[in-house]
Amino acid sequence: MEYLDFELPIKELEDQLDKCLVIGQESEVDVTNTCKQITKKLEETKRSIYKNLTAWQRVQLSRHPNRPYTLDHIKALCGETFLELHGDRGFKDDKAMIGGLGKIGGQSFMLIGQQKGFNTKTRQYRNFGMPNPEGYRKALRLMKMAEKFGIPVVTLIDTPGAFPGIEAEERGQGEAIARNIFEMVRLKVPIICVIVGEGASGGALGIGVGDRVYMMENTWYSVISPESCSSILWKSWDYKEQAAEALKLTSADMKKQKLVDDIIPEPLGGAHFDRESAFKTVEQYIIKGFNELKDLSTDELVAQRMDKYCKMGDFKE
Known part of the structure; x- marks a missing residue:
């Protein structure tokens, strides 16, 4: 440990x-x-x-090397029923974004999420959980497939951000994320989002629009990481703890601001101390969210989702 x-x-x-x-x-x-x-x-x-715990300490826990990643959750939730699907049918298969069909509690779901990797080799293979545009296009392809067959969608968010390389920008990184947000808002099946690790910037938002958005207790969700915020405002990473507090990025902060629907409690010390307990709690929240949404008509589902996001934030006309 x-x-x-x-x-x-x-x-x-x-x-x-x-x-x-x-x-x-x-x-x-x-x-x-x-x-x-x-x-x-x-x-x-x-x-x-x-x-x-301070905000920065929760950020550290969300990055703990022993913390369960997206594939760990999927294997625990679906077991042998998970069938991974590949490719965006346009460029290639992005290894940082995984997705496929699986059953949770007897109900079929389309599961999509970012995967970081657990050692140096797999982290390079998964691009450290930073998807390229083809990753978001693959996610959208799978969501559209789920919509076609009436299958609810579950997204598991754990990314330090979308890949910021030149090649990603050349292939339309911003457009791919924006397209996903646009399409997810009006998708005609229930969408349940769970932040299981880091929820950074547009990389998280690209699969983060849902009818129910849950955060695990020791995770964070923000437009920018504390280190990047510190380097912009103070020209140094030395103020990352200060930045973490100012960004209000913890699950408690997000719930207070009504940007997420609920907080999934973790075992004492974090999800990595008792993985089985953490997996069971995540499963309970997914099933609970689905049961709240399954009887809504398509029009009600989309209208509620749009209304939910329109109410976020304070503004004056």
Whole structure:
């Protein structure tokens, strides 16, 4: 298990507990009470740290290398029923954007999301979860296919942003994202969006328009990353913590501003500490969202979705 800077007090106590247990096994010394005291202190320390996380610490948790990625969620939610579909039928298959058909709780869904990769080789293969235009066009192709057959859509968002390279701009990155937003607003099937990691900029918005938008507790959603914001405003990455607070990018901030519908609670310490529990909770929210939407007519569904996004933000005419 890897530990972040603010988690080091937890690591120290866990190391002490391990040493205490070893002493008890290798000698006749009774260490039961000592182990109980360390365990109690460990629980108290965990609760103290994780109940008072700053915005920047939540950003760090969303990027934790042990945190489950999109494919982990899909495998847990759908098992062997998931059938991945490839290509945008125009240029190529973008490995940073994955999608396909699968069943959750007996109901068929079209699942779409960004995949980062779990080591150096797979991160390069997945382009670090940064899709090119063909990734968003593949996502749109799958959504249109789902619409044709009346299959609800689930998107799993985890990206540091759309790929900003010259070749992506040459192939129409901005247009691809804008087209997805335009088409998702009027898609004639239920759309449920879940932010499972990072929700950065247009890269997240390209698959982020939905009837229900949920954020996992230790994720973030913003027009820009704290580091990029810091480099623009202060010409340095040193103010990223300040930027994270100012951006109001945490799940609590997003819920307060009514930009997301609900927060999916995570196990103490984050989704990576108890993956199975995290997967079950995500599944419950997806099924709950679908049950709220399944009986709406097509006209009601689209009208409610449009009305939802029209109400966002304060403005005067």
